[in-house]
Amino acid sequence: MGCGIAQLCASQGFSVKLHDLFPEALAAARGKIKLGLDSAVIKGRLTTQQADRAALSIDYASELSGLTGADLIIEAAVEDLETKRKIFGELDKRCPEAILATNTSSLSVAAIAQATATPHRVLGLHFFNPPVSMRLVETVRTPQTNPEVFTAVWDFVLMGLRKTPVDVKDIPGFIVNRVMRPYYLEAQRVADGGAGIAPVDTAAREIGQVPLGPFELMDLIGLDVNLSITRIIYQACGRPERFKPQALQEKLVELGHIGRKSGKGFYLYEGSQAAGENPQALAFLSAGPLKPAAAWEQIISSVIAEAQMAFKEGVAGKSDIDTAIKLAMNFPKGPFEWLNQKEKTRF
Ligand SMILES: NC(=O)c1ccc[n+]([C@@H]2O[C@H](COP(=O)([O-])OP(=O)(O)OC[C@H]3O[C@@H](n4cnc5c(N)ncnc54)[C@H](O)[C@@H]3O)[C@@H](O)[C@H]2O)c1
Incomplete structure (x- = not known):
């Protein structure tokens, strides 16, 4: 993240000093930033001159005193x-x-x-x-x-x-990591209630119009990274039931099925392509009557409930919560906009 932030600041004309404790990390950052700036030129986001200027405006400091x-x-x-x-x-x-x-x-x-x-x-x-x-x-x-x-x-x-x-x-998780926690945790509960894995992702994309369903997204993030954030928020919030890490994810992480990066998560992967649900993940699920459309309703309702709780606690304003979720998740709506839509439909 450090080199991405440095590249961003330099691209916007700021003079940057990038420090890392490890010289090899600094050398790697220099290479990554060069690649990032070259790619910005190819995509037409920067001119060659701007990219050269940005590269020259970053100094690399091996000592903290350099800052x-x-x-x-x-x-x-x-x-x-x-x-x-x-x-x-x-x-x-x-x-x-x-x-x-x-x-x-x-x-x-x-x-x-x-x-x-x-x-x-x-x-x-x-x-x-x-x-x-x-x-x-x-x-x-x-x-x-x-x-x-x-x-x-x-x-x-x-x-x-x-x-x-x-x-x-x-507060633990700020807006996005906190309000989105139920997206991942409720998805695992409904999967275990009979809705399955792929049908829930399909319902999320088709009904919710989101780019990735919860299981696809956890596979992309890494089940291990996602679980560690859940554990931190669960502890920091006083271990409430709604943030409790789910056994399904814990068991998959224990087996090293941690998502795309390991070739197996909730799905199996051939290269970057998903090649069906992971039979091991399905084997951990119970049978139940829950249908995918009802499952999606349950997932999005739990995200809305978390957003309402965060708002009541004064974590952020409603429009900031909506903006954060839309921009971070590429969702078509924020939780309060979803709530408004639900209420209008009910009338
Ligand atoms: N990776 C993400 O998607 C992401 C997103 C948002 C925020 N963050 C946050 O950004 C931070 C960095 O995450 P990352 O994924 O880039 O981690 P990373 O492990 O890739 O990079 C961390 C860097 O910190 C350096 N470092 C370690 N100890 C240091 C010290 N004492 N002084 C100076 N440098 C030191 C390491 O050499 C390494 O280069 C974390 O706080 C993380 O939670 C990460």
Whole structure:
């Protein structure tokens, strides 16, 4: 993610310093950024001149001290609280003037900020992968984030990077990972209720008009990555039943059936093509009477219920929740728009 964010910032005319603890990671980042900029030229998104200028505006720093003097630092190291806290403690001392942002997907921004003596200048900037093409950036404030710092970063995302920021409170999973949790978990419950795997994905695409059904999406993300986010949110929210990791996914992960990257997940893969449901996944399911259309209704209703809960808790506004889900998931509607449609249909 770090090199994607660096490429994005450089492409928008910012001067960037990219730091990694490991020199081989920095060398790999240089190569990835070159490929990314070449591809932007081929797609007509940048001229050759702009791509050359962007490449030249990135400096590679093997020491954290290389970041001294930066206005904004966006940390995208491994998803580990202690690592991030150590980095923020160091940044606090070395870069006293900078705004400090973390790209964490699931950790508490406030817990990272506590490693500094200046939590008012710390916030979350949660980019989506790949940062160059995904428009959404969840912009996360803790109770201690200074409103002026938040506004400055909001303007940077909106006008500097030309992305869509949404204003989010520092809660586990922010908007997208939290509101979308039932999409994955409820899908496994309905599969076990008799709706199956492929029929649920087909119903999601045909009725919901979403690009990928829940099982197709988990296979793409990686069942292991998706499960680890579920576990973090489940723990951080006090282990509520609705976020409980599902046995189906846990068993598949244990077997190493973790999605496209392993050739097996909920489906089997030949290259990048799905070649039917994974018999092992089907073997873990119980028989039941649930039909795919009813299953889709149950899945989307649970996403709407989660969005309503997040709104009531003040995590974000309704339109920010809708925007976040549409941009992150490429969904035709956000949960509140779906709710409105349901209510109109009922009348
Ligand atoms: N991959 C995604 O789709 C995605 C999306 C949104 C947010 N994120 C978040 O972005 C962050 C990075 O994720 P990633 O997938 O790019 O991980 P990654 O493992 O690919 O990259 C992490 C990089 O951090 C470097 N690193 C480790 N310890 C360091 C330290 N102490 N100082 C400096 N650099 C250090 C590693 O060498 C590595 O190059 C995580 O917080 C993750 O949750 C990832």
